[in-house]
Amino acid sequence: MPGKALDVERKQEMMPYLTGEEQIIIVMFCAGYYVRRAIYVLIHLIVRPLF
Numbered sequence: 001m002p003g004k005a006l007d008v009e010r011k012q013e014m015m016p017y018l019t020g021e022e023q024i025i026i027v028m029f030c031a032g033y034y035v036r037r038a039i040y041v042l043i044h045l046i047v048r049p050l051f
Helices: 002-017 020-050
Strands: none
Touching: none
């Protein structure tokens, strides 16, 4: 996964230009996206076998 490591490094380089609040917003947005995806997948796994 060398591409992912480079991506993380690039993000860390960009971070100092952002304020603390902007960093929190970005983290919350990313976390919210993954949480929604996880809930969507879980609902499908639970609902599909029932119907």
